[in-house]
Amino acid sequence: MTFETGNSEAALLTPEEMGRADKLTIESGVPGIVLMERAGQAVARAVGERVATGDKVLFLCGPGNNGGDGFIAARCLAAAGYAVRIFVLKDPAELKGDALEAFERLGPVASNQCGKAIEGDDIADDFISSLGSSDLVIDALFGAGLDRPLAGTVLKLVELVNQSGVPVLAVDLPSGVSGASGLILGGAIKSCATVTFFRAKPGHLLLPGRELCGETKVADIGILAQTLEEISPDTFRNSPELWLGSWPRPETSAHKYSRGHAVVFGGPMSSTGAARLSAGAALRAGAGLVTLASPPDAMMVNACHLTAVMLRKVSDTGSITGFLTDERLNALLIGPGFGVGATTRTVVEALLAANRAIVLDADALTSFSEDPDALFGMIRSSPGPVLLTPHEGEFSKLFPDIAGDKLQRARLAAERSGAILVLKGPDSVIAAPDGRAAINRNAPPWLATAGSGDVLAGIAVGLLAQGVPGFEAGCQAVWLHGEAGLESGPGLTAEDLAPALKSVIRGVVDKSSVGHR
Ligand SMILES: NC(=O)C1=CN([C@@H]2O[C@H](COP(=O)(O)OP(=O)(O)OC[C@H]3O[C@@H](n4cnc5c(N)ncnc54)[C@H](OP(=O)(O)O)[C@@H]3O)[C@@H](O)[C@H]2O)[C@@H](O)CC1
Ligand SMILES: Nc1ncnc2c1ncn2[C@@H]1O[C@H](COP(=O)(O)OP(=O)(O)O)[C@@H](O)[C@H]1O
Ligand SMILES: [K+]
Numbered sequence: 001m002t003f004e005t006g007n008s009e010a011a012l013l014t015p016e017e018m019g020r021a022d023k024l025t026i027e028s029g030v031p032g033i034v035l036m037e038r039a040g041q042a043v044a045r046a047v048g049e050r051v052a053t054g055d056k057v058l059f060l061c062g063p064g065n066n067g068g069d070g071f072i073a074a075r076c077l078a079a080a081g082y083a084v085r086i087f088v089l090k091d092p093a094e095l096k097g098d099a100l101e102a103f104e105r106l107g108p109v110a111s112n113q114c115g116k117a118i119e120g121d122d123i124a125d126d127f128i129s130s131l132g133s134s135d136l137v138i139d140a141l142f143g144a145g146l147d148r149p150l151a152g153t154v155l156k157l158v159e160l161v162n163q164s165g166v167p168v169l170a171v172d173l174p175s176g177v178s179g180a181s182g183l184i185l186g187g188a189i190k191s192c193a194t195v196t197f198f199r200a201k202p203g204h205l206l207l208p209g210r211e212l213c214g215e216t217k218v219a220d221i222g223i224l225a226q227t228l229e230e231i232s233p234d235t236f237r238n239s240p241e242l243w244l245g246s247w248p249r250p251e252t253s254a255h256k257y258s259r260g261h262a263v264v265f266g267g268p269m270s271s272t273g274a275a276r277l278s279a280g281a282a283l284r285a286g287a288g289l290v291t292l293a294s295p296p297d298a299m300m301v302n303a304c305h306l307t308a309v310m311l312r313k314v315s316d317t318g319s320i321t322g323f324l325t326d327e328r329l330n331a332l333l334i335g336p337g338f339g340v341g342a343t344t345r346t347v348v349e350a351l352l353a354a355n356r357a358i359v360l361d362a363d364a365l366t367s368f369s370e371d372p373d374a375l376f377g378m379i380r381s382s383p384g385p386v387l388l389t390p391h392e393g394e395f396s397k398l399f400p401d402i403a404g405d406k407l408q409r410a411r412l413a414a415e416r417s418g419a420i421l422v423l424k425g426p427d428s429v430i431a432a433p434d435g436r437a438a439i440n441r442n443a444p445p446w447l448a449t450a451g452s453g454d455v456l457a458g459i460a461v462g463l464l465a466q467g468v469p470g471f472e473a474g475c476q477a478v479w480l481h482g483e484a485g486l487e488s489g490p491g492l493t494a495e496d497l498a499p500a501l502k503s504v505i506r507g508v509v510d511k512s513s514v515g516h517r
């Protein structure tokens with residue numbers, strides 16, 4: 001089982017899993033209409049935080065339960081004195097179940113303030129004129145039940161709302177965004193805020209969906225956290241709740257060797273900076289010792305730039321193997337600035353045979369573009385955890401035939417390679433071969449700068465050196481990297497990240513209530 005109760009807060013539910021949570025709750029004795037009432041009331045509260053009594057709120061209600069949530073919210077807001085207009089997609093006579101019940105609960109509001117959004121194949125004139133004078137639009141068209149791309153007049157309706165410039169609050173998901181993948185099906189509403197229920201969905205975190213959600217709020221509608229034990233979700237928001245239990249806490253009696261010794265393999269004289277960035281980050285991430293293993297020609301330049309990071313000359317694969325007879329060297333990183341080619345492949349093979357925790361990044365990945373299966377075979381026979389940290393370009397070279405959304409691709413690649421896969425980008429996904437995956441959302445765009453990935457790989461190897469398990473090390477590294485980016489702020493260069501880690505790590509230590517003083 002991959003789900004642990006401690007992960008409950010960080011769990012993300014696919015629309016299908018959310019449907020199961022609803023069903024289990026209903027079976028336990030809470031009627032669906034009660035859940036819908038709570039959902040609709042949460043939407044009404046969110047509206048109340050954005051516009052004032054008397055303001056014009058236009059509801060767009062679809063044919064399913066997403067529309068039902070809209071009817072409930074409209075009723076609450078009309079009663080509170082908002083100027084509510086409701087536009088339905090389908091004839092209310094065709095509504096069913098809880099959505100029909102919610103419509104009936106509108107009472108006189110239904111006859112006085114309700115109209116059709118679409119007449120025949122055209123958008124209704126009444127809708128167009130109401131839209132122009134609205135203060136807020138509530139998108140209750142489609143949520144979890146979206147099962148095909150928006151098309152035809154519905155798509156035109158969505159485009160009209162987007163072009164209107166009127167702010168939109170989405171119920172559950174902006175209509176057109178897939179909750180499972182964050183992909184846009186045909187077209188989608190762009191909202192400034194989204195209210196979802198019980199737990200967020202992957203589509204709230206993955207691009208492009210994330211950009212269309214605006215500020216996402218998760219409302220409690222009375223579904224119990226225990227429900228998750230039965231559903232056993234394996235997708236998570238990458239946040240401390242997910243991995244605080246694996247945070248490396250040095251014992252009071254710790255010494256530098258008990259905190260692990262990471263080795264970063266550096267490249268030739270002309271490209272030494274990348275490995276130094278990694279090594280500095282590994283040390284900052286808490287490894288007790290970090291050694292930069294340098295080819296002979298780069299010794300002088302590395303020596304000129306290193307202080308706390310140690311330096312070791314390694315001339316060839318033989319001397320690397322000899323160096324690794326020291327069992328204390330427990331986590332290795334190769335790739336940043338190392339160079340692409342046959343030598344790299346040979347060294348990677350030697351490292352994977354050495355039974356250590358390993359991060360393979362950049363050139364170590366690209367060197368296997370012609371024969372990725374050879375790499376995956378070696379990874380499978382390496383007993384230590386292996387992390388692969390490709391950006392999209394490196395990923396497509398290693399896994400040219402893997403298609404789908406980012407979550408699916410990372411999962412498939414982890415399964416195929418036998419490694420923990422960190423598929424980088426604004427919405428990095430960390431996936432394990434056992435099916436667990438975490439989606440990261442704290443990384444600011446100014447992390448897209450030369451050397452930033454080298455720092456990430458360095459943080460990861462520093463955490464592995466301290467004994468953090470592979471999946472958690474990947475998640476922690478990506479999160480710390482994102483926070484360090486936020487902490488450094490716009491204008492950062494990769495050199496700023498390791499120093500910024502200091503206060504970020506302090507925050508995590510405080511959270512984990514270790515209270516080292
Ligand atoms: N269950 C509960 O207790 C709770 C559920 N909750 C709420 O329920 C929502 C899920 O409700 P849902 O399952 O009814 O799906 P929903 O998103 O309304 O859409 C389905 C309808 O859309 C249609 N349709 C789909 N795609 C389309 C397209 N491209 N273009 C056009 N039409 C399309 C499809 O029509 P059909 O395929 O029949 O033509 C179907 O009728 C969830 O997001 C949350 O807000 C909350 O109240 C909490 C409690
Ligand atoms: N738009 C973005 N928003 C947030 N983070 C980003 C963005 N683009 C890239 N990153 C992050 O910056 C890092 C860049 O890594 P990489 O592409 O390997 O760069 P380099 O090779 O120059 O070090 C990754 O951690 C990635 O997730
Ligand atoms: K919606």
